[in-house]
Amino acid sequence: MTKYVMWGTYCDDVLEKRAPHRQAHLDGLAEQKKSGVLITIGPTKDVTKVFGIYEADDEATVRQLIENDPYWQNGIWTEYFIKEWIQAI
Template sequence: MAKFVMWGSYCENALEMRGPYREAHLKGLSDQKEKGVLTALGPTVDNTKVFGTYEADSEEAVRQLVEGDPYWQNGIWTEYSVYEWNQVF
């Protein structure tokens, strides 16, 4: 399986805006983690960016996960990029 990184941005006031979607967001991430596709995900300390690492068959598979997340669907994540990653260490 290939490895990918995802960098994204949060909307302004993300901590306040995410409330109605947080439970579904965390459930989805837990499911992805259990399946082994999501290896890590979290915000930067200033809550302006999100970073995630994935092991998936394709970039498209990662994009489907991101775009299926309640944070993306409800504008909490405002943009993102996915890159195939060559993990050296």
């Protein structure tokens, strides 16, 4: 399977705006992690960007996971991009 890196941007006032969607977001990420498609994900310390590593058959699968996430659907993540990643070590 191919690995993909995702970088995204959070909305302004993210800590307040994410609250109603946070548990559903975390539950979904836990399922992705359990299935093996999500390697890791998290915000930068200043909570302006999100970084994730996925392992999937194709980029479309990763896009679907991101776009079905409550954070994307509710405007908590405001943009994202994905790059295929080659893990050297």
